[in-house]
Amino acid sequence: MFIFLSCWLCLRIECWRALNCRVNVTCIIRSYKSRGWCVCVLFGQQREEKQLEASLESLHARVAHLKGSLQSFIVKLETEHDRLTWPSVLDNFALLSGQLNTINKVLKNEKTPSYRSQVIIPLLLSPDRDEELLKLTEQRVPVFSHEIVPDHLRTKPDPEVEEQEKHLSAEAARIGPEVAQKQIQTLNKLCSSLLEKLNNPRDDRDSETSALRQNKPSFNPADTNALVAAVGFGKGLSKCRPPGSVPSGHPGQPMMSTGPTLQQVTIAGTTGHQAGMGGQGTQQQPGQPGTTFNDVHQHFYTQNHHVSCSCNDLILHVLFEQVKCPATSRLTSSLHPCILTTDELPAEMLHFVIQRLVYEAKMLICFVHFQ
Amino acid sequence: MEAPPVTVMPVTGGTINMMEYLLQGSVLDQSMESLLHRLRGLCDNMEPESFADHELVYLLKGQQGNPFMLRARRSLLHPTAPWHLRYLGQPEVGDKSRHALVRNCVDVAASHSLPEFLNEMGFRMDHEFVAKGQVFRKGAMKVVVSKLLRVLATGNTENTEPLSLSYLVELSVLAPAGQDNVSEDMRSFAEQLKPLVHLEKIDPKRLM
Secondary structure, three states: OOEEOOHHHHHHHHHHHHHOOOOOHHHHHHHHHHOOOOOEEOOHHHHHHHHHHHHHHHHHHHHHHHHHHHHHHHHHHHHOOOOOOHHHHHHHHHHHHHHHHHHHHHHHOOOOOOHHHOOOOOOOOOOOEOHHHHHHOOOOOOEOOOOOHHHHOOOOOOHHHHHHHHHHHHHHHHHOHHHHHHHHHHHHHHHHHHHHHHHOOOHHHHHHHHHHHHHOOOOOHHHHHHHHHHHHHOOOOOOOOOOOOOOOOOOOOOOOOOOOEEEEOOOOOOOOOOOOOOOOOOOOOOOOHHHHHHHHHHHOOOOEEEEEEEEOOEEEEEEEEEEEOOOOOOEEEEEOOOOOOOOOOOHHHHHHHHHHHHHHOOOOOEEEEOO | OOOOOOOOOOOOOOOOOEEEEEEEEEEEHHHHHHHHHHHHHHOOOOOOEEEEEEEEEEEEOOOOOOOEEEEEEEEOOOOOOOEEEEEEEEEOOOOOOOOOEEEEEEEEEEOOOHHHHHHHHOOEEEEEEEEEEEEEEEOOEEEEEEEEEEEOOOOOOOOEEEOOOEEEEEEEEEEEOOOOHHHHHHHHHHHHHOOOOOOEOOOHHHHO
């Protein structure tokens, strides 16, 4: 800035221009006014004002960008947090740090006037709502009152933060410059060695990690073999005796079935003899009626029992009933014929059919042979 | 009620021959958590399904040849669900380059009187075990991680002890015969689980 003086002070003009100092205009004017000279200030103050305005505008724009990216990041975190991947989160952080960097550059620019010399003084505080203020601040600040002034017009950090800063600077001053320098050097050395390690992958580093991993294997091949053998053919599992305690079933639904052929093979008497179930099922079991029947009798004690099995398009029902022979009070088993129908029979009708068959042929034994 | 017609000829055919492609491996108990996390990330996004099943293996010993094996499985968590009867054939001895074990597979559902029925048919229970674990799916592939438990008293599923300190990991696909790209997909999926668990084709005959 320069001050344009009248007449005999023209020489001084050059001086002031050369200095180009940012001395406070008001005190110069005061000093010259005391000498009775009228001073007019041209251009200079306007230029500083213009600079201030321009820098404030660019700062405002940068901060608006930062605010926008912060907002979009927060929205992303809140709505898509289960789909978010770490690289995209890193991208967001990189964007934010880039924007903070540009703000720093704007602040450090030599064209930017020092904001510390500017002071904002609230001239009027009122508890009334201010629509203009609402519009300016995007509905965030409705009232320019005593409560918001300490937060919004703050220029110094919190008292606690100030205390901590004072402690830290006292600490720093205490240790002395040589010690500080040595600490700085060690930190630099550590950082550079770490960077080097990260940037240059070395083969011996890989072999180190693979050796480490081998010390903690996550699977045991012997176990694999044991488990596969157990699942495959029961190695290691105790072999069972013929039919153990199996859970008793309950009646299924009679449904259609086709295919099996009925062959009536033998009819046996029941004079106190545990027979009857002989060979039901397959013909591959001719010689073991004894053990089967004992166990069967234990399980199906005077119960109507109904076994059903489905296989693709074949459904088979076998009904058998234990009857207590009155003469010898021994249990016998009788097998009712298989019901093979192509239509669905309701349960009651089936029951009726069974009863009928029982009545008409008490000791009927059927072989079921199907392929 | 008139007698409905009963066909005399047996029913044959009508079903697709399904093959099971299988890769097996195991993982130690302490590494199980990391395997579960990895499977959760790799497989379809759904809640992992836990299961506790009691499997009984029945054998039918003929006069000659290998005994015929059937596997009956019931859920201990869902007692009213139907039983599951499965037949697994011998592994196909195809070309050695095929990456997975391929065998014929027939699955049926059965009612709760299946064990008695099998006994009446002449099958004898050979062994039983309890399997507890989790199932994951990825498309057609199914990954089952299960702990095998030995049943100490026959039929008593409360009293069990673990068979080993590892979990069995099985990767399986049910597909019609002749699709070799299935085993390729399985192999690439198995690659993603290394080095936590090595899924490979294990021939059960080799372990007999």
